[in-house]
Amino acid sequence: MPEAIEPAPAGTAPRTVLRLAGITKRFGGLTANDAVSLELRGGEILALLGENGAGKTTLMSILFGHYVADAGSIEAFGRRLPAGSPRAAIAAGIGMVHQHFTLGENLSVLDNIVLGTEPLWAPVQNRAKARKKVAELAEHFGLAVDPRRLVRDLSVGERQRIEILKALYRGARILVLDEPTAVLAPKEVEALFATLKAMVAEGLSVIFISHKLNEVMAVADRVAVLRQGKLVAELPIAEADRHSLAQAMVGRPVTPPARDALAPGEVVMQMAGVSVHGAEGRPLLDELHLLLYGREILGIAGVSGNGQGALAALLSGQRLPDDGYFELLGETVAKTSPAAMQRRGVGRVPEDRHALGVIGDLPVEENLILEASGDPRFCRFGLLRGGAIRRHARALIERFDIRGADPTTRTRALSGGNMQKVILARVLSAGPRVILANQPTRGLDVGAAAKVQEFLYAARAAGAGIVLLSEDLEELLQVCDRIAVLYRGRLSPPVPAEEADLATLGLLMSGQGAFEDDRRRPGHAA
Amino acid sequence: MRLEPRAHIPLWLSLAAPVAAVALAFACCALLIVWAGAPVVAAYEALLRGAFGSVFAVTETLTRAAPLIFTGLAAAVAFRAKLWNIGAEGQLYAGALAATWIGTGMVTLPPLLMVPLLFLAGALAGGLLLLVPAILKLKLRVDEVVTTLLLNFIVILFVNYLVFGPWKDPLSMGWPQAAPIIEEGILDPLVPRMRLHAGFLWAVGLAVFTWAFIRFSRWGFQIRAVGHNPEAAAFAGLPVGATVLRTALLSGGLAGMAGVCEVAGAKGYLTLDISPGFGYTGIAVAMLAGLHPLGVVAAAIFVAAIYNGADAMSRAMSISNYLADVLTATALLLVLASVLFVRFRPRLR
Numbered sequence: 001m002p003e004a005i006e007p008a009p010a011g012t013a014p015r016t017v018l019r020l021a022g023i024t025k026r027f028g029g030l031t032a033n034d035a036v037s038l039e040l041r042g043g044e045i046l047a048l049l050g051e052n053g054a055g056k057t058t059l060m061s062i063l064f065g066h067y068v069a070d071a072g073s074i075e076a077f078g079r080r081l082p083a084g085s086p087r088a089a090i091a092a093g094i095g096m097v098h099q100h101f102t103l104g105e106n107l108s109v110l111d112n113i114v115l116g117t118e119p120l121w122a123p124v125q126n127r128a129k130a131r132k133k134v135a136e137l138a139e140h141f142g143l144a145v146d147p148r149r150l151v152r153d154l155s156v157g158e159r160q161r162i163e164i165l166k167a168l169y170r171g172a173r174i175l176v177l178d179e180p181t182a183v184l185a186p187k188e189v190e191a192l193f194a195t196l197k198a199m200v201a202e203g204l205s206v207i208f209i210s211h212k213l214n215e216v217m218a219v220a221d222r223v224a225v226l227r228q229g230k231l232v233a234e235l236p237i238a239e240a241d242r243h244s245l246a247q248a249m250v251g252r253p254v255t256p257p258a259r260d261a262l263a264p265g266e267v268v269m270q271m272a273g274v275s276v277h278g279a280e281g282r283p284l285l286d287e288l289h290l291l292l293y294g295r296e297i298l299g300i301a302g303v304s305g306n307g308q309g310a311l312a313a314l315l316s317g318q319r320l321p322d323d324g325y326f327e328l329l330g331e332t333v334a335k336t337s338p339a340a341m342q343r344r345g346v347g348r349v350p351e352d353r354h355a356l357g358v359i360g361d362l363p364v365e366e367n368l369i370l371e372a373s374g375d376p377r378f379c380r381f382g383l384l385r386g387g388a389i390r391r392h393a394r395a396l397i398e399r400f401d402i403r404g405a406d407p408t409t410r411t412r413a414l415s416g417g418n419m420q421k422v423i424l425a426r427v428l429s430a431g432p433r434v435i436l437a438n439q440p441t442r443g444l445d446v447g448a449a450a451k452v453q454e455f456l457y458a459a460r461a462a463g464a465g466i467v468l469l470s471e472d473l474e475e476l477l478q479v480c481d482r483i484a485v486l487y488r489g490r491l492s493p494p495v496p497a498e499e500a501d502l503a504t505l506g507l508l509m510s511g512q513g514a515f516e517d518d519r520r521r522p523g524h525a526a
Numbered sequence: 527m528r529l530e531p532r533a534h535i536p537l538w539l540s541l542a543a544p545v546a547a548v549a550l551a552f553a554c555c556a557l558l559i560v561w562a563g564a565p566v567v568a569a570y571e572a573l574l575r576g577a578f579g580s581v582f583a584v585t586e587t588l589t590r591a592a593p594l595i596f597t598g599l600a601a602a603v604a605f606r607a608k609l610w611n612i613g614a615e616g617q618l619y620a621g622a623l624a625a626t627w628i629g630t631g632m633v634t635l636p637p638l639l640m641v642p643l644l645f646l647a648g649a650l651a652g653g654l655l656l657l658v659p660a661i662l663k664l665k666l667r668v669d670e671v672v673t674t675l676l677l678n679f680i681v682i683l684f685v686n687y688l689v690f691g692p693w694k695d696p697l698s699m700g701w702p703q704a705a706p707i708i709e710e711g712i713l714d715p716l717v718p719r720m721r722l723h724a725g726f727l728w729a730v731g732l733a734v735f736t737w738a739f740i741r742f743s744r745w746g747f748q749i750r751a752v753g754h755n756p757e758a759a760a761f762a763g764l765p766v767g768a769t770v771l772r773t774a775l776l777s778g779g780l781a782g783m784a785g786v787c788e789v790a791g792a793k794g795y796l797t798l799d800i801s802p803g804f805g806y807t808g809i810a811v812a813m814l815a816g817l818h819p820l821g822v823v824a825a826a827i828f829v830a831a832i833y834n835g836a837d838a839m840s841r842a843m844s845i846s847n848y849l850a851d852v853l854t855a856t857a858l859l860l861v862l863a864s865v866l867f868v869r870f871r872p873r874l875r
Contacts, residue, residue, distance in 0.1 A: 068873075316761065317763075318761075337763070338760065338761055338762065338763035339763035339765075341763075342763050348761070350761055355755075355757055355758065356757055356758050356761040357758065357761075358758060359751050359754045359755040359758050359759065360754070360755065361754040361755070362750065362751060362754060366747065366750075366751075370751065370758075370759075370762040370764070371762045371763055373744050373747055373748070373764070374744065379744045382743055382744050382745065383742055383743050383744065384742055384743065384744055384747055386742070
């Protein structure tokens with residue numbers, strides 16, 4: 001509660017507000033947390049860093065009472081926290097913002113915040129008081145959001161603010177955020193960090209779960225690194241550097257995969273004056289001019305929602321351009337469908353792995369043949385060839401380093417990085433000549449992202465032209481041959497990656513800079 | 527008590543859980559029997575004897591199970607593809623109509639061909655009937671729950687018209703029934719002097735076929751893929767629309783065969799009471815079986831045994847045979863609840 005916020009006593013050593021001691025948690029044969037001991041002090045941001053599957057989320061779920069530890073104890077503000085009770089955790093002043101939000105889409109912001117804090121049978125609800133309290137909290141921590149709006153109309157960033165408000169409304173003094181930046185645009189990340197800093201200035205404490213080094217360096221006071229369930233490092237951020245943290249996370253020196261210099265091949269994809277109109281007639285893509293060569297990776301930078309969806313839909317075979325000329329491998333694209341794109345030799349890595357990339361309830365081996373179930377290698381007389389499918393899966397699991405999977409594992413059980421490897425294995429094993437990779441490393445840890453890049457390099461070396469859509473500029477600069485920026489449906493002229501720099505691209509991403517057309521290209525029609 | 531997700535699900539558990547649930551259902555319903563003023567043990571003994579206590583009881587149970595296997599399979603296949611077919615009852619009558627139309631003298635073939643022809647006709651009729659809602663769902667996004675359910679009434683009222691009108695058998699002494707299926711089309715009895723007929727074998731055979739089809743065929747793979755995640759299936763280039771239509775043909779076809787099974791087997795002619803709600807009970811059978819085609823056989827026999835046994839029990843103990851409905855419903859609820867304990871490990875703290 002806001003009135004309960006007391007500033008950190010100046011000049012005294014910050015006291016420990018949360019103590020995790022010897023937390024161990026096993027799932028079957030897997031040890032998710034192995035005797036982890038951790039302390040959180042008042043008024044600090046502690047980053048919990050680790051690869052996917054390192055046990056960060058498990059640890060926080062134990063703290064919040066979703067799981068019960070097999071061993072160990074938790075103390076909050078000097079009092080022992082009963083295990084397995086989220087209610088007790090909330091009462092002890094712990095608030096949790098999950099990676100996947102837990103909001104009722106059909107309810108208003110205020111309803112979502114108040115939900116669960118009022119007795120169900122109260123004849124009258126004191127909404128005015130609640131609204132006032134929410135407004136105060138929002139004002140105080142820079143979490144502006146209109147309490148009357150419905151959650152389904154809000155952006156991801158706004159929803160996150162509601163989650164934080166929800167925790168604060170319940171009197172949280174310790175806020176746990178699980179991968180809070182995974183879904184945010186750069187500007188929203190800045191705003192979130194400002195809020196977090198305002199909160200710790202008030203004496204609250206924050207645990208910030210992340211696998212992104214630069215964010216941890218930017219916002220945390222201390223960092224704790226988890227690897228394979230064990231706490232492997234814990235140090236003040238002032239004593240940390242990116243390189244050693246990365247190494248602690250992965251457990252071995254991290255070297256980005258080597259990218260060979262290759263001469264670009266022939267044009268494999270061409271768009272000239274391509275436009276796509278949205279539902280309200282607003283252009284999603286506005287007169288796009290683009291050439292893609294074989295043996296190159298063309299990066300498309302930009303904040304999501306600036307036309308990436310429409311561009312991906314064109315290359316995925318989900319729609320045709322409304323205007324303009326679209327050519328793939330020397331053939332005009334007049335009719336389209338996902339299957340037709342596969343036949344043309346286009347490999348498609350969708351943005352949303354869970355929703356479009358894999359069928360989570362099917363085993364890995366069947367996801368690996370999802371796009372090739374009619375291939376005579378896997379299907380004869382309408383019957384699936386189980387043996388061949390199993391061997392195919394074993395080979396790809398080996399070749400693409402898909403961890404924790406055997407052919408019959410349900411795909412849902414894999415981590416995000418390994419799920420992405422399943423998709424890449426399926427797409428790349430078909431030998432595509434044009435590849436759409438839509439945010440392929442989003443949400444992946446360093447090790448898995450490096451693997452994904454390595455696979456893309458291999459496809460590039462094999463002659464494929466790759467369109468890489470990403471919001472991560474540093475990654476684009478490292479991986480791509482050429483980079484263009486998409487802003488409100490307009491594409492900036494691609495520049496070679498060596499000539500591009502973060503500042504210029506950043507400006508282009510926010511709409512400042514040259515978006516003149518790239519019309520000096522051959523093969524115009526329209 | 528807490529629930530924790532299990533990393534691995536042992537096979538014995540997934541088989542034992544429904545058995546335990548059924549046992550618990552019997553325990554719950556014992557209270558009702560006590561309430562009705564009958565001795566529990568004797569009542570359940572009468573039920574068991576009525577279901578399995580003699581050759582007659584066993585064959586009657588299996589005779590009743592046969593159409594339930596068909597309609598259970600119909601629901602299982604459709605639900606796997608997330609096609610909510612509530613119209614198995616109508617498809618059953620459509621199948622019975624087709625068998626009657628062809629099998630009462632229009633075509634005469636030797637039995638070896640006549641019986642398969644009747645099943646084929648019934649399957650086509652049922653399949654085509656479900657194709658209509660499936661197309662409406664695909665093209666116009668019409669909710670198939672509503673359309674399949676309402677089609678039931680249309681088909682049944684049409685049968686009503688036929689057996690009271692143009693198809694009424696002049697030799698039926700005025701009863702509303704169609705002419706009998708010709709000798710060549712009748713499903714052979716399996717046990718002398720009992721009603722159990724070859725339709726039961728057809729049902730079991732089709733259960734095995736359906737299981738193998740879903741598990742091993744490419745189209746079956748597509749049904750599973752579309753059922754689990756239609757968006758991802760479409761993105762991967764799978765023919766989502768065609769898969770829904772194929773599912774409709776298969777599901778409706780299986781339900782149509784239930785009608786053939788009754789007209790050419792248990793009854794011998796079309797009447798208005800060939801199905802005491804087999805189409806709807808099939809949904810419960812499919813859910814009891816966890817949508818597994820082989821499980822459907824066991825679930826159908828179980829449900830049929832309960833209904834037959836309850837009839838015997840009600841005669842012996844003068845308890846209402848509505849107890850069969852209560853037992854089935856309780857068992858269904860408990861089996862669905864038991865799924866929770868298969869997927870999660872309960873722990874006392």
